Amino acid sequence: MARHALRRVLLALAQLVLLAVLVFLLTSLLPGDAADVLFNDKAGTEQIARLRHEMGLDQPPAQRFLDWAKDLVTGDAGTSLTGGQSVSGIVAHSVGATALLAGVTAAIAVPVALVLGLVTGCRAGGRLDRTVTAVTLALSSVPDFVLSLALVAVFALKLGWLPSTWIGATTGDLLTRPGLLVLPVVVLLARTVSQLIRQFRAGTLGALNSGYARHARRLGVPRTRLLLRHVLPNAAVPGVQQLARTGDALLGGVLVVEAVFAVPGAATALIDAVRSRDVPTVQALTLLLAAAALFLNVAADLVSHRLSPRVEVLR
């Protein structure tokens, strides 16, 4: 197990390095650079050329990448090309809100999906199963931005029960005004929960119909014990695997949610940085998000490994 974990972590590090190169290449291919974008419509070409020189953008790309990498190794993520702030500051200010949204969503989604998936899986075809399936299907079929707009129109503007945006809210406010979290989290939950329930339900069905479960039943193992000891761990495997992929979908949802609710988060910061060709910020945010995704993947692997050791045989 320990060796397996070590291998996975080393692989993840190698992936991060490759990713950094890949992202740098991709951002270099975008039309225009930070100097062009910063002075779009306001300055002449001569002034833009001076700015480009000041930003160091007239250096060859390979040189810029090496400089950036050298600084990163010493713990310096660089300076934003557009605002002049430190990149670590931008990241620190933007990641909190996104992490909070994703964390709260996951904290609700996983237990809810696990319970509902197990229950509906055990009683497949029953009334509860059909209701849950129908609701999750409907929820997962509404595009998240339509859901966001509809929820804001009803619960914030018509009824006035909940705040419609985070404009002006500070991180401190989030703790004192949990109402701010409700609508964004509901939107994020809609799809994640649906996906997870489907996986957990399928896992439960598979485990229940498996040979060992039948065998255990034949041997007279009590139902509860069978469910908790034998079915649950196996049922959780596809769900846990799905969790890692959900992280990615969650991030996409977060972007829409951040735009609609004016959440100053990492997804907005990333798009912003791409738009203004702020390469150091793009690099830092991407690596962080990718590291989070990798962490989820590795964690999911290790958890499924623990739950059902033979899964590894497949991989």
Place this chain on the structure above:
Amino acid sequence: MPEERTRRHVLGLAGGGCAAALLSGCDGSASAGTTRPRRGGTLRAAFPGAGAKETLDPHKQRQFVDIARHKAMFDKLVELGPTLRPVPRLARSWESSADSTVWRFRLRKAVFHDGHRLEPEDVLYSLHRILDPHAADHLAANSLSALDLGNCRAVGKDTVELRLKKPSAEFPSLLAVTGALIVRRGYRNPEKPVGTGAFRFASFQAGRSLSAHRFDDHWAGAPYLDELRILSAESEARNSAVQAGEIDYAHEMSPTFARLIEGNSRVALVSTPLSGVDGFALKTDRPPFDDPDAAMAAKLLVDRERLIEVVSGNRAQPGNDLYGKGYAYYPSHLPQREQDLAQARRLARRSGLLNRRLTFYTSTVVDGFVNAAHLFADMAGEAGLRVEVVSGPPETYNTDQLTTGDIGNHRCGAMPIPTYISERLLDGSPQNASAWKHPDFDEDFVHAQGIKKETARTRAYGALQRTIRDEGGLVLWGHPDWLNAVATSVHGVKPAPPNTDDWARFDAVWVD
């Protein structure tokens, strides 16, 4: 010379009802003085955000949200009035030498937030800082490049003498350009802004918010508000937040939003007519629009009313292919240009426009650009032209446009007409989207700028504008209203075109 005008003076006028209506029309009830001014409270104003690009350094300001924030904390020497004429701010009055090369500005008795009095040295330090050759991102540097810095000096304790490399009767309005704010001498750390503005810096987070508190020693009297918060938010969020009462002021709203809040008792619209210009730019340095007949065909084929209906939601005044309707030096006597398809077809045939495939280079950089481009293509189709609409990346559109396509979108906010000409219509202009490059035109413009007598100067500018209208490559079809949304609990917000003195000024605003 313009007379001194303080905030109280303006307020006195506001007591008489809808003062702003006298200047530029008044749409909502928000600006009508229905209650007595009250001290205290917080105003939350939201502007389109710019993420990490937002800055505290007043000389690096670029976006509206920056400009509004810096306006609360700093002052310029000169601001622009409702007709884009220079009006006094930190400079209470000014005078120039006979040849308009030496200018003297008398300073107001203003105090910085750190308690120091404003002195000529602060002005000189600010100008040096703006023109610092190592700071390429100081926007005002371009406009102020005519300053002969080495020969500028303080005269006594309250006058500064500025010398120009070449004569300009328009110099005061150049001191009102974006990024020309006066900082305390020795200002180096942008994190600690010290200005003479009505609000003192409290906190800032790029992409999110600025908080500033009332400055009791402000030269025009303390503002009413205890706290001003200027927040960043995209249109979606501004829309819902202002309706939900989470913000009190939302900058830059759409005509659709205006329809949405009709009859809403909590939110009113403050609409500023003549806030700039919308149009198309034809490249006149190459075929086919190097032929004034071809350009005229394009000007005659557009249905200005339809463009205004669709792109501006009927909230605009028709344009006459001239910039700056309602501003100083605008030749208002010229007849309104109307659609004339028959004549357009004739001119198009004569200039060989019918046989060409034209490219309209557009982008989503501004709402409505793509719509306007498609409407133009349809209208051109009716006149027998073939126009293909091509869309480019918004981030670099304004620069790309200078070299791409035969036709492009054109939009310009409020600025003095001479500034517009020098930024857009001279050979070396940074944003010469219609590629208008005529040395004789440039010479005439330089000459006009040096004319000290205003009537003669106006006449000279008039002739230049007429040339553009008849031969140039600008199809300027509308002067849109600028729409801001204000909670009905907020009073004293005046309609003012962006970049003018009263725009985004919260010194005289109070809340219930």
Place this chain on the structure above:
Amino acid sequence: MSGHTAQPPPARPAARGSGGRAGTARKKGAGGAATTAVAAVLFAVPVVTALFGPLLAPLAEASGPGAPYALDGRHPLGTDGLGRDVLALLLRGGGSTLGSALGAVALAYLVGGAVGLAAAVSRHRWVDELLMRPVEVVLPIPSLLVISLVGVGRHGNAWAVTMAVALVNTPVAARLVRAAALRAAAGPVAEAMRMQGESRLRVQLGYVGGSVLPVVAADVGTRVTGAVFTVAAANFLGLGMEPTAPDWGVTIAASREALLVQPWSVCAPTAMLLMFTVGLNLLGDRLLDRRDRRPPGDRRDRRARVPVARKEGRT
């Protein structure tokens, strides 16, 4: 499919045979047919609209353009922000919406599926490594980043967005196909075929490839829904097509501000998207259920996890 009969038909588990279960199963059969019919209708409406709508659109456009966001009787569903007939947009917009999503998923499966299958059936471990390691590297790249880089870099290009969505889905498809193929290749059926002396090509392509198909079919529903949403969200965020393009997602995004001014401009294309995704997901679920209802022995070699099968083999 003939190989399946080689397996001894396992007895249906007694525990499942309780009266209540059988009852629900029967009820579900009847309800299932109704659901399938509903699903088919839901799915058909947008698909037929997308296929044949453009032919009818000129009829709807006959009344000419109107005022922006008008409900004036001349236009049955009113007009959009440009004064265009919403019904005509609806008729014209399906092709690009569904086409880009379906195209992206098809492409992802074509490329990812080939890689996954090749990796699974290869007899050399290094081939597997060579093919799957790059997949593992790109898997954690946040799809958000790919979409935003492509959206910003190739602005307004429908093809670019389709390719980006395909790119994001390719590694996932590769992994899914490889896992399913491995399961089949290691299963008893393939073993039996090999022992009977079937050609390697027939075992690998005929049987293994064939048994991957249902897994893919079950996955396609959610994946296409996801792709529809991703493309729509890209449009919503201004990263997708031109705001005037006749496309359901674009129309929703461009008209969203007018939700309460001219509801049809948003609701009509949203309804189309909803019908499509709900119909597709329902049909996908039907497919899963059909597989679930097959005799367990048939299911075991394809669906239940291999470790389970092995465990069973040992007991």
